[in-house]
Amino acid sequence: MVKGDLSAILGDCSGERGDLIPVLQKAQDLLGFIQPDAVRAISRRLKISENEIYGVATFYAQFRFHPPGKHHIKVCLGTACHVKGGEQVLATTRERLGIDTGETTADGAYDLERVACLGCCALAPVVQVDDKIYSQVSVIKIQGILDEQKSD
Numbered sequence: 001m002v003k004g005d006l007s008a009i010l011g012d013c014s015g016e017r018g019d020l021i022p023v024l025q026k027a028q029d030l031l032g033f034i035q036p037d038a039v040r041a042i043s044r045r046l047k048i049s050e051n052e053i054y055g056v057a058t059f060y061a062q063f064r065f066h067p068p069g070k071h072h073i074k075v076c077l078g079t080a081c082h083v084k085g086g087e088q089v090l091a092t093t094r095e096r097l098g099i100d101t102g103e104t105t106a107d108g109a110y111d112l113e114r115v116a117c118l119g120c121c122a123l124a125p126v127v128q129v130d131d132k133i134y135s136q137v138s139v140i141k142i143q144g145i146l147d148e149q150k151s152d
């Protein structure tokens with residue numbers, strides 16, 4: 001962890017409980033994910049227990065507790081994608097990668113995120129791998145996308 005920089009973030013905040021979310025956002029921007037020693041330092045500065053910090057942070061999909069993977073897979077579960085089978089696509093992706101959302105594969109190749117809308121609902125259900133958008137993704141199609149990724 002880049003302790004000096006986290007200290008600067010903690011030093012800049014007022015130390016109020018209301019600083020928790022912005023401080024977590026800045027810590028994640030700095031470190032790539034919320035590391036245990038960052039939670040410890042935030043806990044001391046804001047006088048909020050580590051358990052409470054984890055409780056709050058896990059409520060928000062934006063916070064990660066694992067290092068990001070080399071490739072980022074986002075499965076959309078916004079209304080349009082949900083209605084058209086996004087849940088099944090996500091379940092298949094989780095099963096194939098052996099991870100849950102917010103996690104990274106053991107080899108560090110992929111992380112998986114569930115998102116609320118990728119802004120292209122007409123193409124639902126949608127999956128994004130790095131910068132590439134895949135449209136009308138079915139359970140069969142996501143398996144092909146993941147196979148294609150592995151052979152890259």
Ligand code: FES
Pocket residue numbers: 076077078079080081082116117118119120121122124125126
């Ligand atoms: S709901 Fe999935 S792209 Fe909008």
